[in-house]
Amino acid sequence: MPIGPITMIAIYIVCWWTVLFAVLPIGMNQQDQERPTDGAQWGAPANPNLKKKFITTTWVSALIWLLVMVLVFIGWMPLPDLAPPGG
Numbered sequence: 366m367p368i369g370p371i372t373m374i375a376i377y378i379v380c381w382w383t384v385l386f387a388v389l390p391i392g393m394n395q396q397d398q399e400r401p402t403d404g405a406q407w408g409a410p411a412n413p414n415l416k417k418k419f420i421t422t423t424w425v426s427a428l429i430w431l432l433v434m435v436l437v438f439i440g441w442m443p444l445p446d447l448a449p450p451g452g
Contacts, residue, residue, distance in 0.1 A: 368444060381426040388422050
């Protein structure tokens, strides 16, 4: 049974969020930071590079999504049929 476009988009979104949380801590180092004196949060990075991390997250998750779609379509990772019986 082929999967629909909404399922494909949902799988991509799950991949994107998972990859985002894996990419966010890359390049963060608190040892190079000065101790804040203005009441700022100590753990907040000075330059988080969010645009670069979002772009990286998008292409890495696209590759993972493509791998997942290949595995689903060749049958190595079948998705459960969630449709009610008799419909």
